Amino acid sequence: MTVEYPGKGDPARSLALLWRTSERVSRKGKPELSVDRIVRAAIEVADAEGLQALSMRRVAERLGVGTMSLYTYVPGKPELFDVMLDTVYGETARPEDVPGGWRGRLEQIARENWALYLRHPWLLQVAGSRPVLGPNVTAKYDYELRAVDGIGLTDLEMDSVITLITGFVHGTARGAVEAAQAESQTGMTDQQWWAAHAPFLSRISDADRFPTAARVGQAAGEALNAAYSPEHAFEFGLRRVLDGIEVLVRDRAET
Structure with missing residues (x-):
């Protein structure tokens, strides 16, 4: 998977576009166009076709305008990409009253980030x-x-906790997206894949040669009805991550 790096454009132009400090449009600009409409079209292209399909020309085609019309509003693709990122990160809900204290708040953050990645899988390439x-x-x-904030952690520990939560979600969301895309990318459903490999399974599920793998693999398969469940990985992992953070919070309270 190709990794895309934000911030490759001109810093001054990117920041001006991000914060909308200069939205002057020349008289040649099409009245039906705007920065927001261009950004939304670019996000739609990335959602539907992936980042590899994103280009100024492709965005212009989606809007039904000439490519050069976009440059009246957006300096170029790098700056557009930065605004796309900022725009989708603005989608996460941020309620002030979340039950369950800090643990409930972190769980809500994790679920919002999980949903964001599933809506915009191309974020996993950034x-x-x-x-x-x-x-x-x-x-x-x-x-x-x-x-x-205010639960006894240092500023560095606060930043590290958020990095831990968002990093965990990023990893499990990648697994979920890859699982969802497996059929379109390979041309085989999970059932077809397992059927094709069934004649060879006896070699790796030999309980005498690989007793632990055979026992655990069978138990997991029966419980999850699959070799891998992204949803289970997310739910199980999130609980364990929050448990670990709880130990840190308890330790800080005792010192």
């Missing part, structure tokens, strides 16, 4: 080491930090 410095990304980070 490197997270250089965040987009836009208003929605900033507001999302601020909201997520407030979930663990």
Whole structure:
């Protein structure tokens, strides 16, 4: 999977576009176009066809305008990509009253991020080491930090907890997206894949040669009705991650 890096455009132009500090449109600009409409069309292209299909020309085609019309509003694809990211990160719900204390708040954050990745699978191709410095990304980070503010953690630990939660969700969402795309990418359903491999399963499920794998594999398969369940991985892992954070919070309260 190709990794895309945000922030490759001109910093001044990207920030101006992200924060809408300069939205002056030339008289040649089409009145039916706007930055928001262009960004939404670009997101629709990425959702439907993947980031590999994203281009200024493809966005223009979706809008039914000439490619050069877009440049009146958006400097180029790198800057457009930054605004796409900031826009979709603005979709996560941020309720103030979440039951369950800090644990309930972190669970709500995890589920919102999980749903975001499933709506926009192309986000899994975006490197997270250089965040987009836009208003929605900033507001999302601020909201997520407030979930663990005032519970005894240091500022660094607060940041680390959010990184842990979002990193866990990123990994499990990748598995969910890959599982969902398996049929279209391979041309085989899960049932067809297992049927094709059934004649060879006896070699790797030999209880005498691989007793632990045979026992656990059978138990997991029967419980999940599949070799792998993204939903189970998410639910099980989220509980264990929150359990670990609870130990940290308890330790800080005792010191």
